[in-house]
Amino acid sequence: MMAMEDKIVFDKVTQVFELNGKAFTAVSELSLTIADNEFVTVVGPSGCGKSTIMNQAAGLLQPTTGEVRVDGKRVQGPGPERGVIFQQYALFPWLTVRQNVEFGLELQKIPKSERRAIADKQLELTDLTAFADALPKNLSGGMKQRCAIARAYAVNPSILLMDEPFGALDALTRVHMQSQLLDTWSKEKRTVMFITHDVDEAVFLANRVIVMAARPGRIYKIVDVNLPYPRTDEMRLTPEFAAIRNEVWDSVYHQPND
Amino acid sequence: MTVVKSAEKAKEAEKAPKESNPWWWLSIVSVLGGILGWWLASLTLPTLPNPAEVVMRGIDLFQRGILGSDILASLRRVLTGFAIGSGLAIPLGFAMGWYRPIRALIEPWTQFFRTVPPLAIIPLAIVFLGIGEVPKVFVIALAAFLVTIVATFQGVLNVDKTLINAGRVLGAGDMTIFRRIAVPASLPFITVGLRQGLGASWATLVASELIAAQEGLGYRMQNAQIYYQIDTIFVGLILIGVFGLIMDRIVLWFDLKLTSWQERR
Numbered sequence: 235m236m237a238m239e240d241k242i243v244f245d246k247v248t249q250v251f252e253l254n255g256k257a258f259t260a261v262s263e264l265s266l267t268i269a270d271n272e273f274v275t276v277v278g279p280s281g282c283g284k285s286t287i288m289n290q291a292a293g294l295l296q297p298t299t300g301e302v303r304v305d306g307k308r309v310q311g312p313g314p315e316r317g318v319i320f321q322q323y324a325l326f327p328w329l330t331v332r333q334n335v336e337f338g339l340e341l342q343k344i345p346k347s348e349r350r351a352i353a354d355k356q357l358e359l360t361d362l363t364a365f366a367d368a369l370p371k372n373l374s375g376g377m378k379q380r381c382a383i384a385r386a387y388a389v390n391p392s393i394l395l396m397d398e399p400f401g402a403l404d405a406l407t408r409v410h411m412q413s414q415l416l417d418t419w420s421k422e423k424r425t426v427m428f429i430t431h432d433v434d435e436a437v438f439l440a441n442r443v444i445v446m447a448a449r450p451g452r453i454y455k456i457v458d459v460n461l462p463y464p465r466t467d468e469m470r471l472t473p474e475f476a477a478i479r480n481e482v483w484d485s486v487y488h489q490p491n492d
Numbered sequence: 493m494t495v496v497k498s499a500e501k502a503k504e505a506e507k508a509p510k511e512s513n514p515w516w517w518l519s520i521v522s523v524l525g526g527i528l529g530w531w532l533a534s535l536t537l538p539t540l541p542n543p544a545e546v547v548m549r550g551i552d553l554f555q556r557g558i559l560g561s562d563i564l565a566s567l568r569r570v571l572t573g574f575a576i577g578s579g580l581a582i583p584l585g586f587a588m589g590w591y592r593p594i595r596a597l598i599e600p601w602t603q604f605f606r607t608v609p610p611l612a613i614i615p616l617a618i619v620f621l622g623i624g625e626v627p628k629v630f631v632i633a634l635a636a637f638l639v640t641i642v643a644t645f646q647g648v649l650n651v652d653k654t655l656i657n658a659g660r661v662l663g664a665g666d667m668t669i670f671r672r673i674a675v676p677a678s679l680p681f682i683t684v685g686l687r688q689g690l691g692a693s694w695a696t697l698v699a700s701e702l703i704a705a706q707e708g709l710g711y712r713m714q715n716a717q718i719y720y721q722i723d724t725i726f727v728g729l730i731l732i733g734v735f736g737l738i739m740d741r742i743v744l745w746f747d748l749k750l751t752s753w754q755e756r757r
Binding site for chain 1 (some may be wrong): 531654655657658659660661662663666668672673676677679751753754756
C-alpha cells in the first residue's frame with residue numbers, strides 16, 4: 235500500500251451546513267488517502283457525512299475548511315477525470331440510452347463516429363446494446379444504473395465516485411451488479427470510492443472499508459479486506475469473509491455513545 | 493446470472509402498451525343522453541330552442557356568411573394574442589427561473605397582475621387603446637402571458653438538482669446545463685402552461701367581444717341577446733365550446749409528442 239501513488243487525498247476537510255439557522259457540522263477534520271487503482275468502500279450510519287465527502291471529491295461541494303486533492307491538485311469543481319454515479323441514476327429522461335452515454339463525449343467535442351464507437355463499446359460492456367435506442371423510462375432499475383455506469387465510463391475517468399449506486403435495486407440484481415462492477419474494474423483499473431450502507435457489499439467489493447461515525451462525521455475505523463481478487467460468489471460464504479464482515483458490522487452498529 | 497436477466501426481461505414485459513379504456517362508449521351514451529334531455533326540456537319550455545332548431549340556425553348563419561367571418565375574427569384575435577403573450581412569457585419565464593435578480597425584478601408584477609382578471613383591464617385598455625382590435629388582442633395576450641410565465645418559471649425551478657449535477661460532473665458549463673438540461677426538463681411544465689394559457693386566452697376573447705366588438709362569436713351572442721334570438725346564442729355557445737376543445741386537443745397532441753419521454757402512470 236505504501237508504494238502506491240496517492241490518488242485522492244482528503245486533507246482535514248470540514249463541512250459545516252446551515253440548518254434552520256443553526257450551524258451543523260456534517261464532517262469534522264477528516265483526513266483520508268486513497269491510493270491509485272484502489273477500491274475503497276465507505277460505510278456508516280446515516281448522517282455520518284459519507285455522501286458529503288463524496289460530493290467534496292466530485293467537486294460538487296466546497297469544504298468549509300481543508301481541501302481535497304486529486305493527483306496532487308486541489309479540487310475546485312467537477313472534472314471529467316472524476317466520474318460520478320448517483321443512487322437515483324440521474325439519466326436524462328429525454329435522451330435515449332445511447333444519447334445519454336454520448337452526452338459527456340459530445341461536451342468534449344469528440345467527433346461523431348468516434349463517439350459512436352466509444353458508446354457502442356460501453357453499451358456492450360454493460361449489456362445494453364439491444365436497448366441503445368430505448369428511453370430510460372422503458373428500462374428496469376438495474377438497466378438504468380448500468381446505463382449510468384456506461385455514461386460515466388464513456389468519458390474514461392481515472393476515478394469513479396459512486397454514491398450508493400445499487401441502493402435502489404433488488405437483492406438479486408444488486409449481487410449481479412457487484413460482480414459486474416468488479417469484473418469491469420479488474421479489466422480497466424480505476425480508483426473507486428464507493429459509498430454504501432450495505433456491509434456485505436462494502437466487504438465484497440473493497441480493498442479497504444472506511445467505517446464512519448456521525449455527529450460529527452469522522453472516520454471511526456478502517457478495515458483492510460485481505461481477500462484476493464477476483465472475488466467470487468463462493469467467497470461470500472468463507473469464514474475469512476465472515477470474520478471481516480463481522481468486524482465491519484460491529485464497528486458500524488456498535489459505535490460508542492450511540 | 494441468467495436468473496437476473498430473465499427477471500429483467502419479465503419487468504420489460506410488464507411495460508406492455510396500456511389497454512384502451514373499456515368504458516369509452518359510456519362517454520358517447522352520456523353525450524347522446526344530454527342532447528336527448530335538452531330536446532325533452534325544449535318540449536316543456538317554449539323559450540328553449542330544440543337541438544334541430546339550433547343546427548338549422550347555425551347552417552343558416554353560415555350560409556349567409558355571418559358565422560364564417562365571426563369564427564375567423566375570433567380565431568384571429570385569440571391566436572394573435574396567444575402567440576404574442578406566450579412568445580414573450582417563455583423566454584422571460586426562463587430568465588426568471590435561471591437568474592435570481594431577474595426573478596426579483598419581474599416577480600412582484602406577475603404576482604400582482606395574476607390576481608387581477610385580464611377582463612378588469614378592458615376598461616383601461618379601451619380608454620388608452622381605443623375600441624379596435626388592439627385592446628382585445630392586448631388583454632388576450634396578457635391572459636396567456638401571465639399563465640405561461642408562471643408555469644415556465646416553476647418548470648425551471650423544478651428541474652431535478654441531480655440532473656444538473658450529473659451534467660456538471662460530465663463537464664457541462666452553465667450555458668450547456670441551461671440549454672441541454674434545464675430547457676428540456678422544464679418542457680412538461682411549459683406545455684401545461686401553454687394549455688392553460690390558451691384556455692385563458694379563449695375565455696378572455698369571448699368576454700372581450702361581449703363588451704366591445706363589431707364581429708366575432710362573443711359579439712354575435714351579445715347581438716342575439718338584444719334581438720331575443722336564443723337559437724343564435726346557442727350556436728355561439730356550442731361553437732365556443734367546440735373550438736376551445738379543438739385548440740386544447742391540438743396543444744395536448746404537441747405536449748404528448750414533445751414530452752413522450754416522461755414516465756406516466
